[in-house]
Amino acid sequence: MSEIGIYAGGYQRVRDYAKSVDRLLLDLKSGAAPDEDVVSPVVNLLEAMQQKRTTPPRVQLLGLRWSSRSRIPPARISGIVLELKKRDVTEQTVAELEDLANVLDQERADMRQRLRGV
């Protein structure tokens, strides 16, 4: 019956998602070709957002928040995944990933705020 027990582990996961998207953006924005270990966590996250039935509810929720913020239709996420896999990333995709990074960071900051109990 903890007040906010749920968020403690969830925070770490959202923090990890945020970190992995920023790691990828850091490579993309500096013109470096990202390694597989940088790309695959983000691809996994985006693919999970699309697989509604088997995806943990928290990831679905993040997907909902991202698409409502950036007005990204579900089909567009497949396009982003494809670009990342081919290592042929457009500026539009970088901008959309920046939006995702902001959504994740806001979610992380909100969760931390609730953990603090303020």
Add this chain to the structure above:
Amino acid sequence: MLDEYLSGSVGQLLERARQLQGAISSKQYPSEFWALAQTCRNHVNSLITGFQTLLDDARYKRPESRSIRLREYTRLVDDLDFIECVGFSALVRMNEDDKHVTLLVSEIAREINYPLIPPVVSCQSTFSSYFHAFPALNLLRVPLKEGWFLLHLPDLYHELAHFILEEENNPVTEPFRVSHASAASAATGHLAGLMSKPIRGQETMQQNLLIWTACWMGAWSIEFFCDLYGTLAVGPAYGWAHFHLCAKRGGDPYYVEKTPDSTHPPDEARMTVILEALAQLNYSTEASAIESKWKELNASGGHKTNADYQQCFPRKVLARFATEAFAGYKAMNCRFSTKDSGCRVHDFLNEAWAEFWRSPVDFAKWEQATRAKLLSSRPS
């Protein structure tokens, strides 16, 4: 500006991180606390590396990477703040109460065949957080004197389930997580059905249904599963503990929040799943006794069901949660609560509630004598 600011601020944070390492290095800890101490050390070392990278990595210095650098900086600061306030604070202040309750949780874990390493308990919850699980540190916070009183201790079983639901890549705990996902999907499926029908006040209702879907996907389904785990593990004592907490806190047990940040479902719905689980465990008499007092409590408060509650928490969805949790619990091979369990802590906590209702006026005296027995006769 950003470069200058970070070089000053990060320098100070690096020194703070080193001081934290020193603070736990001259103290002897019981073995239950070793994993926490090592986790804290590892976390801080990894943060020190992160801060150094923030200063040294040339990619961060490009103008187009400023937003990434700032986000990384705030994440690292938050992490250091967290590890200091939660992990190190638990280690530096460790006292006899912390050791006693940690040992009690270890004993509970053995009794119920808990599939993970039991968490350390630190008796230092703040006013707003009551019992509070930190899966990343395998740490649990409870209020300062909670270990001295028996009636809320069944809530420890609920907290243990939070660690299971956060566990990944573990075939032993997987069935419980799969059951949880399946139950959550039944709940969101129910709301999706409502969303597809024309309703009066369409726009507001659609918005509410979306918010409730987010709540079901987030906190609500998890809290139900933790309630169910608690009930399946410790039986009627868990139902009484829920009654007790609700009676002490007050509020409308049918009130359905309309914010995606809701942390808990309504208390009536929680009690409903608890009673369902008790019935599954063949505690029908005990379930009836709890239900009867629960109804009386709600009638005393003048609380009644409402349309939001009925839309959001239909009985069939709540029953599905109970069925799924039962199956997941069983598949983890955890021990179910039974009347003749022979498990010391389980029996103590149930006996405490029986004693409370047998003679409420004398309970405080009985509790103090019994608590001493609970702590002193612990098996080695």
